[in-house]
Amino acid sequence: MTPTVIPSYVLLTLKIFSIVGLLIYSVFAGVLVRQEQLMAHVLEEQFQPVLRALVIAHLIVTVVLLLLAIILL
Numbered sequence: 001m002t003p004t005v006i007p008s009y010v011l012l013t014l015k016i017f018s019i020v021g022l023l024i025y026s027v028f029a030g031v032l033v034r035q036e037q038l039m040a041h042v043l044e045e046q047f048q049p050v051l052r053a054l055v056i057a058h059l060i061v062t063v064v065l066l067l068l069a070i071i072l073l
Contacts, residue, residue: 029062
């Protein structure tokens with residue numbers, strides 16, 4: 001059996017779709033931060049600092065993942 005060679009334009013297309021998908025997900029993470037801020041103004045819960053930390057950590061991880069994808073792909 002000989003390995004199948006994937007054409008370079010197919011790989012480029014997959015890379016572009018991956019980066020665009022991660023970019024859209026990063027925008028979603030930014031929207032989550034805004035939603036959490038709006039929710040914090042309406043509701044005063046005792047777990048609010050924990051939720052804020054989780055949302056910000058999610059945004060940071062998402063942006064780092066996007067940057068890594070841009071650099072590595």
